[in-house]
Amino acid sequence: MEFKQLEAFVAVVEYNSFSEAARHLFLTQPTVSAHIRSLEQELNSKLIIRTTKKLTVTRRGYQLYDCAVNMLNMRNSLIEEFTGQDKKIIDLGVSTIPSSYILPEILSAFGHQVPNVYFHSWQSDSQGAIARVLDGSVDLSLVGNCSQEEECCFVPFCHDRLVIATPVNEHFLRYQEQGACFRDFLEEPFIMREKGSGTKKEIDRYLEEHGISASSLRIVARMNDLEAIRKSIVKGVGISVLSYRSARDLADSRQILLFPLDGDTQGRTFYIVYNKNRILKPHVKQFIHFVKDFYSAPERDSV
Incomplete structure (x- = not known):
């Protein structure tokens, strides 16, 4: 169970609409539906009954709603308590090398320029970080390879060898x-x-x-x-x-x-990856543009 899923569920209950919840969360409607399905499967309970004419929250759904609202409020309170202010959140997936050797300097530089953004990151291999973009649990990922996923947009931002x-x-x-x-x-x-x-x-x-x-x-x-x-x-x-x-x-x-590595003229590239079908929040777009430009000067380190 993840905060993204709970946020989607709470929004659907409060707006009584999947499409309105998606619009307010800057998500696609299929992503919101997927979050609700994941919650129902994990909890083994039907939370929302949707027909062509109306949407009905079940008894177990209202029980979860009360708990979810408290959990989300607690998370927001903790963020305010420990950061000193109400910050915008970016959920970020990151693969191994970017996590340890690229992300720290990016976050430091971005934090000086845009101080009111809070990052929640998950580390995995590149494959796992791309999967998080596809299932909507992160806003974007920084990864070390490019896949053939049609839903994903891969933007090169850093070169290595x-x-x-x-x-x-x-x-x-x-x-x-x-x-x-x-x-x-x-x-x-x-x-x-x-x-x-x-x-x-x-x-x-x-x-x-x-x-x-x-x-x-x-x-x-x-x-x-x-x-x-x-x-x-x-x-x-x-x-x-x-x-x-x-x-x-x-x-x-x-x-x-x-x-x-002799004969390796191509080197390797790190990518920003996001779901092209997802409506990105303004501060997420700002971060993507920042990362894309951060390593614009070519690396000239020698082995």
Whole structure:
């Protein structure tokens, strides 16, 4: 059960209309209907009976309405209590790398420019963050790959590149002195990201473009947790292909070595994703425009 679902339910009861609730919440009517269905399935109760002529709230529906109003009021009171003012809310989905290495600087800069917006974020892999956009539980997501979802609009906002990250030892220091290409690393123990990660999708693209079978890699571990991968590389468990943004702090402190991914002329792109069928609130549109322009100057960091 999520606040978005409760907000939709309360609005339908108060406006006695799905279409009016959608208009006031800046949602599409199918999204409001989906939120109500999800609540009914989770609570195993019929909350609203809708016919072509009228809408009727059930007894259990009115019980939920009273609870939902109290919960939403409590949430708003907590936000006011801890932030000191009534703020606009942006529900934000974010995948792993943007969450840790991009979002903090965006929120800091946006907060200085627009101080009256409160963010509620959920972290997952790119696939999960896109799913939240589709089900209407977030206003937008920041993700590391672009999918074929027809309902979604993907706006590129930040470019990055993939690098090979290795432990710091004599073996890889020699590689660094001599120069090495990706095929030189094929016999090394690899730590890979799990399916659903934008980085994993980019690695698969790179391997396919260069005629390298994934089965030819000596994979010793698959992990969802990026921080666990970073620590495992430092400890010498294996090497991995990472986003440069997620690895440069360890490289700067000489805890790992980075090698450019030869032949990767495309690099990778991070996207703002939102539902094109959803009516976006003005402050959400403002945030999207801000993020789109934030990294307008090209990155010139070198490995």
